[in-house]
Amino acid sequence: MLPTQASGAGAFAQFDLNRVPSPCFVVDEVKLEENLKVLQLIRSKTDTKILLALKAFSMWAVGPLISKYLDGCCASGLWEARLARKYFAKKDEGKIVSTFSPAYHPHDIEEITDLSDHIIFNSPSQREKWGGDNLSISQGLRINPLNPEGLVGKYDPCRPGSRLGWPIDQVTESMIKDFDGLHLHTLCEQDFPPLDRTWSKVSSVLGKYSDQFSWINLGGGHHLTRTDYQVDELVEFLIQLRNETGAQILLEPGEAVALDAGILVGEVLDIMDTGVNHALLDLSATCHAPDVIEAPYRPSLLGDKEKGKYCYRLGGVSCLAGDVFGDYQLNEPLRIGQRIAFLDQAHYSMVKTNTFNGVPLPSIALWNSENDNLRIVKRFSFDDFEERLS
Ligand SMILES: Cc1ncc(COP(=O)(O)O)c(C=O)c1O
Structure with missing residues (x-):
């Protein structure tokens, strides 16, 4: 339990x-806004883009409030990408939609690429199928850092045999050249030290390529709005990561946006x-x-x-x-x-x-x-x- x-x-x-x-x-819009202000502070101190993970909280009645504070949405497929553009992440306001799906359906891919700024592939073969040089949007690879931090195996994308993310030990230099973004999502309701350990693992393997990415998306699972989250340490980490890699850093929390709201x-x-x-x-x-x-x-x-x-x-x-x-x-x-x-x-109940x-x-x-x-x-x-x- x-x-x-x-x-x-x-x-x-x-x-x-x-x-x-x-x-x-x-839903209490005051508590929601309090959470959003914590996220805005992190954004402004670090120049990190923070996207709402719609899978956790998709209450579009508060779309305008959320888009006042965040940079856009992370979508899990076509329907969330549509919802994002309609209510939370207007294109003419410069908001971002970043879509990741473990595999894309042929029916959806054209509209997904129209709606999204970033498309994230779960494997090089998905990129070969749906991505490529003709695609006008930015393409990222989700990796599995093979650094399990989860409390419960079934929710840990780093568990043995995971289908989520390309195993970091199988990433090659020629593979990296096909992607301008790197994505990882391995945490769940966690604070800063697991993120720090995860990035240490990633940089020990991929550090030599890290200046090749125009963006690095550190996924969700960061409990940023919990009162005991180590915000100062995160801020320091994000600034350093941006300076070291030159990449735009993104976070895509869901639960933290609507925590206790x-x-x-x-x-x-x-x-x-x-x-x-x-x-x-x-x-x-x-x-x-x-x-x-x-x-x-x-x-x-x-x-x-x-x-x-x-x-x-x-x-x-x-x-x-x-x-x-x-x-x-x-x-x-x-x-x-x-x-x-x-x-x-508010999170992971209303959507389910x-x-x-x-x-x-x-x-x-x-x-x-x-x-x-x-x-x-x-x-x-x-x-x-x-x-x-x-
Ligand atoms: C790829 C991805 N990004 C972001 C999230 C949001 O995570 P959380 O709501 O725990 O912050 C999830 C949740 O499963 C996810 O799978």
Whole structure:
């Protein structure tokens, strides 16, 4: 079980959960902007370009706010590249779209190259197939530095036999000549030392070529907005890397952009004691926060105590036996009809929702914790469920 990285309720401790329909994601634009300011500071001190990884957070209602602070987006394929250009990374504002896909589909490649500034290939053979000298955009190679830093093997792109990135020990001088960019993504919710170790490994093998790249993209997984992240050390590192290589340095965090900026509100539908005290919610871990089951991890609950008087197993509304958020302790008993909220759900939950079992999708609301304005930006209906099926 992975530990949750949520650092507390923050302003959500003051939010009245009954103000939104249930279920609902609520994003605090003030917290989001706070995170963006941390990233902007890193950009301005180091001349690094910072791109939002849309896979983590794609809430396009806040596209204009995000593009005020960041340089563009990292996309994982055609649809994210389209979303990026439409809402987050306008071409006429000089924003960047950098697309990486482990392999490209023949149907998509032309539009991807139209939309993107950088296209990153997972292997020399993908470049041979889709890239080449006729392509007008910049072409990069994703490498696997073979320096595993991940806590969990299945999430580590450096694990043995990984399909992500060309193994650094198989990179040759003639290969390098075909690319003007170098890309690596190996971290997950990590702080500065793993990045430092990873780059040491890369430079020990590829250092002799590093002045051949016009850009170096250090991927995502940097927990830059966590309060204990070593921002000063990162800044020093980024300045040195730029000076040493002469390359434009890019970072593409996802989670760090929306860290602690959103909650998932639900309602207690029933309580039953079968020897285990279950509270059944109108939420579903498998439909609304699949990482709870996939990672797995236990999300923090608003008001949860380490040692409370009342203990509940919070379970989802789907038929999946394992659709459980976890066991929680509270000082007050839960009531049927009561609202609850899981913390730190803006990233990797909203983008992963599904309608398995006909479970309704959560609405999406934008809240401003300073002036208390609240806007429901999206409601879903039966039509959304029906539209996805045939
Ligand atoms: C290539 C790439 N870039 C960026 C990211 C964003 O990572 P994070 O949201 O952990 O910062 C990911 C996440 O998997 C990724 O695969």
